[in-house]
Amino acid sequence: MDLNAIHILVKVVESRSFTQAAIVLDMTKSTVSRKLADLEQALGVRLITRSTRSLVLTPEGEAFYHSCQQILELLNQAEATVSENQALVKGPLKVVLPVEVGHQVLGEYIHQFLKQYPEVTMNLELTNREVDIIGEGIDLYVQIGELVDSSLVSRHLTSSKRVLVASPEYLKKFGQIRSRKDLSPPHQMIDIENNAARLPKWDFQPESGESFTLDLPCQLKVNTITACLKSCLDSLGVAVLPEFVCREHFKTGRLIHLLPEYAMPEVDVSLVYADRQLMPKRKKLLIEFLLENYHKEQ
Structure with missing residues (x-):
C-alpha cells in the first residue's frame, strides 16, 4: 500500500x-x-x-x-x-480548553510548554461547546465537572471552590441576604447553562443541619463564567461562581460573598484524553507538564 x-x-x-x-x-x-x-x-x-x-x-x-x-x-x-536526537519532541497537538480555564488557569503553562518544545505545533481551541474527543481527534481536553464517558482517561487537575455572590448595588435594590430565609423573590439568579461543563445544582451544606437546593427565578441564562460574572457585576442577580474569579472583586468591594457559612460542592477540573496504548511522546509530556507545573504553584 x-x-x-x-x-x-x-x-x-x-x-x-x-x-x-x-x-x-x-x-x-x-x-x-x-x-x-x-x-x-x-x-x-x-x-x-x-x-x-x-x-x-x-x-x-x-x-x-x-x-x-x-x-x-x-x-x-x-x-x-x-534518530541521533532521540530527545527531540515534535509534531502536532490538538487541545481544547474551556474559555476561562484557557485564559485564567492553563494558558501560561501552554505557552511555557511550547517555548520549551519549539518543534511542537498546537491547535488550541478555547470553547465552552460540548466536544467529541475521539471523533474530533482531540489530544487533550479539560473537563469541568463529572466525566460521563468511562472510555476516556481522566487526570485530576484541581477542585474549584464555588461561592454565592452579588453586587452591593443589587443587594441595595432587592434587599440584603443574611440568612437562607432571605433567598426568595424578588431575588433572582443568573444561571450558567453549559453543555460541556457538568455543574452540580445550587446545593448548600451548612456546618450543621440539613442541606438545601436553591431555586430562584432566573431572568438571565449564560453559557460562560465570564458572562455570568459580568452580569453579576452589573447587578442582574445573584450568582454561583468559582471563588478564584471573584477574589479581586471581593477586595475592591464590587462583589459580596453571601452566606459564607454555607459550603457548596466543589467542582472537579480534570485533564481528559483518549486511552491510547501508543500515545505520542509530545502528548505524554504535555499532560505531565501541565499537572506538574500547575500543582507546583498552588
Whole structure:
C-alpha cells in the first residue's frame, strides 16, 4: 500500500478540504484527488463522500482514518527511535480548553510548554461547546465537572471552590441576604447553562443541619463564567461562581460573598484524553507538564 496515500488521506481529513490539504502537502489539488481515488480503488471501498461544500468520511473511511493515524504515529516513533536526537519532541497537538480555564488557569503553562518544545505545533481551541474527543481527534481536553464517558482517561487537575455572590448595588435594590430565609423573590439568579461543563445544582451544606437546593427565578441564562460574572457585576442577580474569579472583586468591594457559612460542592477540573496504548511522546509530556507545573504553584 502507498504510504504516501495514507499521509494524504490523513491531511485531507484534518484539513476538511482537498484544497487546504494540497497547500499543506505542497501538491496540486488534482494530485491529491487522484491519490485518494487510487487508494479507494485499491481498497475497493469509498472512504470519503465528496460534495461541493463538504467532505464526509464513510463508516469504512472513519475506521480506516483512525488506523492510518496510528500507522503514521508508529512510523514517527520508529523514526525518533533511530534518530541521533532521540530527545527531540515534535509534531502536532490538538487541545481544547474551556474559555476561562484557557485564559485564567492553563494558558501560561501552554505557552511555557511550547517555548520549551519549539518543534511542537498546537491547535488550541478555547470553547465552552460540548466536544467529541475521539471523533474530533482531540489530544487533550479539560473537563469541568463529572466525566460521563468511562472510555476516556481522566487526570485530576484541581477542585474549584464555588461561592454565592452579588453586587452591593443589587443587594441595595432587592434587599440584603443574611440568612437562607432571605433567598426568595424578588431575588433572582443568573444561571450558567453549559453543555460541556457538568455543574452540580445550587446545593448548600451548612456546618450543621440539613442541606438545601436553591431555586430562584432566573431572568438571565449564560453559557460562560465570564458572562455570568459580568452580569453579576452589573447587578442582574445573584450568582454561583468559582471563588478564584471573584477574589479581586471581593477586595475592591464590587462583589459580596453571601452566606459564607454555607459550603457548596466543589467542582472537579480534570485533564481528559483518549486511552491510547501508543500515545505520542509530545502528548505524554504535555499532560505531565501541565499537572506538574500547575500543582507546583498552588
